[in-house]
Amino acid sequence: MAEAHSAVAFSFAITHDGWDVNFDREVLYLVWESGIRSWKKRLARFRNSIHNGVYPGHLQSLYFLWTVLVAAHFGGVNIPFGLVQKALTILPGASPMWQVVACLLAALTMWLSVIFLMRYLLKLLLMYKGWMYESRAPGSKISMRTMLWASVVKVLSGWNKPRLYSFQGSLPRLPLPAVKDTMRRYLLSVRPLLDAENYLRVERLAKEFEETIAVKLQRYLVLKSWWSSNYVSDWWEEYVYLRGRSPLMVNSNFYGTDTLLRPTSVQAARASTIIHFCLKFRRLIERQELEPIMLQGMVPLCSWQYERLFNTARVPGVETDKLVHYRDSAHVTVLHRGRYYKVLVYSRGRLLNPAEIQVQIQQILDDEAEASPGEARLAALTAGERSHWAHVRQTLFNRGHNRTSLHCLERAAFHVCLDDIEYGFDETDSAKLDRYGRVLLHGSGQDRWFDKSFNLCFSTNGSVGFNTEHTWADAPVMGHLWEYVIWSELEYGYDESGDARGAVEAPPPAPVRLRWELSEPLLAAVDQSHAVAMQLLNDVDLRILMYTAYGKGFMKSCRVSPDAFIQMVLQLAYFRDAGRFCLTYEASMTRLFREGRTETVRSCTLESSAWVRSMLDPNATVEQRMLLFVQASNRHQLGYQDAMAGRGIDRHLFCLYVVSKYLELESPFLQEVFNEPWRLSTSQTPHGQTSMLDLKKYPKCVSAGGGFGPVADDGYGVSYIIVGDDTLFFHVSSKISCPITSSTNFVKQIEKSLQDVHDLFAEYKKTKGK
Incomplete structure (x- = not known):
């Protein structure tokens, strides 16, 4: 009863002595403060709506x-x-x-x-x-x-300074390709993977599909492309992400790492400063003061994905999950040694500065109270099967402390994990770098709230990283936040002792411990999810390669697209590793269109396979290999440009497949397409999206990027980042249980292939000189 009375802000009663009114001034002030912030945001949104509407x-x-x-x-x-x-x-x-x-x-x-x-x-x-297809090489002319x-x-x-969403009404809709064009591109993409007999079979299936049910399916997509803002994105979000029943951990969530430069080793100081600048970035989004990303300084990218960066959680459902985004949140949640806390980050109408937040974080670190039995494993529910978590949430989190605490977690701006272990960069020890990636990808399976839009993870030595839920957005949006936060942190700095800067004029609001009612059925359910999470994370084989022999500088001197260069290296490495070619996925953005997300670039082409074979042919000359490399790179670049321009293959086929399921129409061709595994799934981590990072001033302010788990049971997940003229990072994941894959071996093949391509160019220059 004492807890119930302390929670009452206002009470009113009539007694024999007259009126009896009791109220808590502090709580009423918080209510007033919350209302003022809410109305200020409404006014700002209204003002921004007018600005964007007439831009x-x-x-x-x-x-x-x-x-x-x-x-x-x-x-x-x-x-x-x-x-x-x-x-x-x-x-x-x-x-x-x-x-x-x-x-x-x-x-x-x-x-x-x-x-x-x-x-x-x-x-x-x-x-x-058309501007995308014109060469920007030195000496080339623009039409x-x-x-x-x-x-x-x-x-x-440039008529008026744009705000974050100023271009949304001017962005074109994603064009719907003709079925005939998609079939042509698809058949061309699978030709290097099939022998003559199988290719003729697939060609026959494609022709039959094109001439029969594809006509009807395309009509529905034409109608959807006219009616909706984007004919792909809503179905992509629902069927690829929200309807997935497998664990988010490893299978969906991705991670990002710190920079080589760690400005302080004080955990509380680093955490408070990063939290502060994340919330400042949120304020830029809310006020729409964040400038949209512009390609070539003039072509805007869609900013729709920024809306759900903060105050968002993926809520489990029995058959399908849903994304819940809250308009506002004045707190973050923190996990430390199995205990959960609510931390208010606003006080007296303003955002707390880093020094004030450090006081709150230090209070949590100094708290000697132990976690309740089973509380430390509670987050394993978000790491297990989604249907199981949905059932538990509906039956055991529907009342009392469980309901209140869960609502607090899901409504938080984001989630913070204060780990009690040490991890981070060690350029001299690759094993520590691998462990760093694993800690961020899955942790211990019970120390990340995988449902939140993102988790910030802090080591005892001040290293930081993040784990991001993939449904709400793609990696470039999180990369934009990370660049802003890291650069702002460096500019803001720390004091001589490594503590956060800022004045603490009054004690900030104390962290509030979240309470749980851990019944026997709940603990049993947590153990079940934890067992699934442990089996999954123990099967992850993750290796991170830091390659410093050369980087973007050498690639540009070769007059080759750096992305195409890396993709050719990966094709050569995979063929050496597996002895065959495979269906290769590379993520490309479609944010040149309204509500655009990604499209697939099929990196394994006839040209790339011809070049790979020439590298393994002792009779091939340097000139032949170089000619094939240039042809393969140009073909890859064209495929990337087509994907960005809305002329891709896979999203169109995906939508045709969804319509066929709605209409209950079976297609042998579509079954063939979606039974093909992506054994090599690749993605380039975006770098330098803004002009904030100054590598001349802070040469160590380069990140290793991030990574993700393998897409296929017998395949690799490869994320790479080109961070400078002489540094590359590769994050390679696979499954230990698969006898034909090894991340360690694949990393060795990447290193060998990088060196071989370098030697190829060196030999060609010598030959050309002679």
Whole structure:
């Protein structure tokens, strides 16, 4: 009962002595403060909505036009189309005041007409993708068409400083490819993987599909592409992510690492500073003060995915999960030694500074209370099977402390894990780097809340990393946050003792321990999920390669796309490792379109396989190998450009498959397509998305990027990052239980292939010189 009384902010009673009113001033002040923050955000959203709705125009131009029309009207100048006189006919009078109002209506009409014409023109211009296919190599010429296009886009984009969502209404919709074009590209992509007999069989299935049910399926997709903002993204989110019943840990969530430069070794100080700048980034999103990412400084990328970066959780369901995003959250949740805490990060109407948050974090670290029996394993529920977690959530988290604490976790801005172990970079010990990746990918299977949009993980030595739930967005969005946070941290700095900077004028709100009702059925359910998580994480074979022999500088000197260069290296490494070619997945973005996410680049092509065979053919000359390498790189670059331009293969086939399931139409061709395993799944970690990072000032401010688990049981997951002119990182994962894969061996093959390609270019230059 004492807890219940302390939770009451206001009580009212009538007694024999009169009125009896009790209230807690502090709690009422928190309620008032929360309301003020909420109304400020509503006002900011309303203001931003107006700004974005009229972009690339500006309200100041309306005021200027209104002033000009008032001066012209009272000066006896005729207003075009007689707009002022027409406005006066609908107004109740013709006095000078009403004439000023008529001028306002005329100005508004003219202004909106120009604004929407500019918006439509910008949308038409952004549909043009020819600029992507033009070479930007030194000495190459840009076509007059692209130069003219770029000039007009720069004028329209630079008319007014854009906010985060300013371009959303001007972005074109993702185009729907013709079935005939997708079939042609698909058959070309599988040709190097099939012998002549199997290729003829697949070709026959594709032709039959194209001429029969594909016609009907395409009609439904045409209708969806007209009606929805993006004909792929909602189905992709639902069927690829939310309906998946396997654990998020390893199978879906991905991780990111710290930089080589660790500015402090004080865990509480590092945690508080990173938390503070994450929340400042959230404020930039909420106020839309964050500038959108622009390719070539003029072509905007869709910013839709930023909306769910904070205050978001994936809630389990028996058949399908759902993403829940909360409008606001004034706290983060923290896990330390199996105990959960709620930490308020706002006080007296402002965001706490890093020094104040460090006080709160240190209180948690100094808390000597032990976790309740079973509490330390509670997060294993988010690491196990989704249907099991959904059943437990519905039956054992529907009342009391469990319901309150779970709601607090899911509503938090994000989740923080204060680990009581040491991990981080050690350039001289690759085993420590591998362990660092494993800690971030899956931890102990019970110390990450995998349902949250992201978890920040802090080592006892101050190293940091994150684990991200994949449903709400893709890696570039998280990479943007990370670049901002790391750079802001370096600029802000720490004091001489390594503690967070800032003044602590008053004690910040103390952390509140979350309470749980751990019944026997709940503990049994937790143990069941923990067993699944342990089996999964113990099967992960993760290796991280830091390659410093060369990097982007050498690749650019070869006049080859760095991404195509790395993909050719991976093709050679995989063939040496497995003795065959395989279906290869590389993620490419489609954010040039509204609500775009990703598309697949099929990196194994006829050209790449021909080059790989030449590298293993002792009779092939250097000139032959170089010619085939250039052809393979150019073909890969074209495939990447097609994917970005909405001319990919796999998302179109995916949507055709979804429609076929809705209509209960069986297709042998689609079954063939979706039974093919992606044995080599690759992704380049984005780097340098903003101009904030200054590697000349902080040469050690480079991250190893991040990684993910293997997609196929007998395949590899490879993430790589090109962080400078002389540094590359590769994160290679596979399953220990598979007898034909070994991440250690694959890393060795990558190193050998990188060296062989370097030697190929060196030999070619010598031959060319002679």
